Amino acid sequence: MVNGRSAGRVRLKDVADLAGVSMKTVSNVMHDYEHVSPAMRDRVRAAIEELGYRPNLTARRLATGRTGMIALAIPEIDQFYFAEIARHIGEEAGRRGYRVIVEQTLNDVEAERAVIRDREEGLVDGVIFHPARIDTLEIARLRPDTPLVLLGEAARPVTTDHVMIDNTRAARDGVEALVRSGRRRIAFLATVRGDITESTHLRLLGYQEALIDAGIGADPRLVLQSEGFDLEDGVGAVRTALDAGIAFDAILCRDDLFAMAAIRALTEAGLRVPQDVSVLGWDNTSIARNSTPALSSVSPDKAALASVAFDLLLERIDGYDGIGRHMIVDHSIAERATT
Structure with a gap:
């Protein structure tokens, strides 16, 4: 029990009452809107912590049309490069108030088609996807409804945002x-x-x-x-x-x-x-x-890959419906003992 309430039943209104603010202010703090004073932000966060408040994803979706979650689809989670990309995407998501569902496709074309076609619809707000087998034209024909950003070199449809190195x-x-x-x-x-x-x-x-x-x-x-x-x-x-x-x-x-x-x-x-x-x-x-x-x-600048991909995805989630943006991020040569 927390302040006489079961932690599982704590509502947004309970946080607002404890902090002495409106529910709208609590929502603004949780979404990290900038037009909230530092003192007010501290009060709300203290109330959230004291009550153990956790937002209900179903309620959030009904209220905002969003889940606060994205999917990351990669070929193999135990391959060193993809593991590090997943970490950078996860860190980027945390900074922006999102959570990440990681899915591996195991280089299976049917699994990749499912990512594009329907698997994530309704579960997440957007998808960052590193395809291996599905090609450019097939992605263009499938026209996914869920906002999508591609990584890697395998497919680059002109209608879809894409981030890679040269x-x-x-x-x-x-x-x-x-x-x-x-x-x-x-x-x-x-x-x-x-x-x-x-x-x-x-x-x-x-x-x-x-x-x-x-x-x-x-x-x-x-x-x-x-x-x-x-x-x-x-x-x-x-x-x-x-x-x-x-x-x-x-x-x-x-x-x-x-x-x-x-x-x-x-x-x-x-x-x-x-x-x-x-x-x-x-x-x-x-x-x-x-x-x-x-x-x-x-x-490759893996942190930049994650940051740029998230920027593009959030713009899509917020309603951008223009032609695909194809972005190149930096790379360098890390010279060590073997050269």
Whole structure:
């Protein structure tokens, strides 16, 4: 019991009565409207805390037409990059008074269609979605009713908001950094059998462009082939190249996991990183920041991805119905011990 009331039955009116303000003022504080004095805001928050008030989502939806929740749909929640994106989205949601439902699609096209078509309707105010398999035209045809913002490279319909980094430019920057350090035989790890993502293609394109601009011939043998996305697949790709006598003095990797695979295979072969071979990862995830040696990595601004995506989504939720906004956020090269 709190002040004679069951905490589960505390109403907005109870908070207003305790704080000595109107219910509208309580609502304004809860929605973080700026036109509330600091003293009034403190009184309301103290009353909310004392009473243990929690807004009822059903009542909020009936009153405002909104749930205060968004969905984040990503391919795999245990993949390092997507886990960090989910954390940034969650932090951004908390700052804006929203909660997040996280859903993984497991690269299944039917699961992705459900995200677009109807799965989230009525449950959330909007969806931030990183598709892997569903294509641009299909999203355009489905025309989702729930506000939607896309992440990544897989689909970019002109009618839908979209946030990404410039993968081709980022790959060029990575190769250029390796060239500046004196590397000339730069491998790419890797193209992957059955890869359905656009990101590998864009990164490979930037890799080739940078080599040509530097006056270095793009040797097809330096584009390594992997049977899958796991660490052991990456190790196998590097071993196969070394066993075939293919020489290289640097590797640009499609992600940090492949970079760790490269370091393992090179070490097993008696090659030193970075003295003999520099290794540059991609995504600047926790494994890059905490590995030994510390891994250099192409670093998307994940916080900016989350912030810009939320900005666009909230504008859609608030009624914006214009053509899709396609936004590019910054990237950098986090140089550490492996380069």
